[in-house]
Amino acid sequence: MVTVSPSECEVSPNWAYSLQLPHDPRAARIARVTLRAVLATHGMSRLQDPAELLASELVTNAYRYSTGPATLRLRGLTRTRLRVSVWDANPYIPPPFGKRSGPVGPVPAEADSGRGLFLVCHYAQAWGGYPLGSGPSRQGGKLLWCEVGVPGERSAAGV
Template sequence: MVTVSPQKSGPSASWAYVLQLPHDPLAPHIARGTLRAVLAGHGMTQFTDTAELLTSELVTNAYQHSTGPATLRLRALGDTRLRVSVWDANPHIPPPFDEHPTPLHPVPATAGGGRGLFLVCHYADAWGGYPLGGDLFGRGGKLLWCELGPWADGQAAAA
């Protein structure tokens, strides 16, 4: 069952939505549709194209590398930043989310995968991942996240 729950957090410019996704090949499509509706509803359409790509890659990674459900969380950090997080039950943090290599190297042409998370790291302003030891519901797994918004020096992020 797919559910969407708005969560208030802080000032009116801050909000969060949580979408529970079953282990289903339609999960990335449903996540993209939800993302578009949330961003349009909150007047943050400047993020739509890039956020849609990054959300799709994070949810697809959860579907491909986990056997259970996933959770998508969309969160505004004020009026100018968006955080996208995806939880899944697999505790393994995949590269390049396991560390921040400098510089970020492209995936070799002969590799069978790994391009999706490379795209996330390339287009996001910030990104990371960490294992979860368990929450109130007894779930472990991992959380991969990325942020979009103005660069730290005040310039807009290139999409």
């Protein structure tokens, strides 16, 4: 067994956590609680509000538009930048995550849904999505990701 002290973990900003979520309406809450714990552990609590909103929106969409489990992945890109990714089994990539789609515009006040992806566009500094084939892993579906960081820091990956 190897024990790592917290000071050793703080040296490198490159870390990643994955959380498998069942197809359950409580999955978004579990994702938010996990995200808060991870960000606090890595000294990135100042990203908590926007990251929590983005993760919650992506996990909620995975629950609403897919029939199976989802996976949340949190990855530290730098000491001040986080990538949030969500995999689900539905292969459809909604705008603005698809390569051929433009930004999502404001949603009419009377609409019952559609605000989540608008929020992602507003709060994320970068985002993207891609289909996952049915190769050896047989996962299929898609992966949607977004990045949040301290304003003014360059993106680790382009939109």
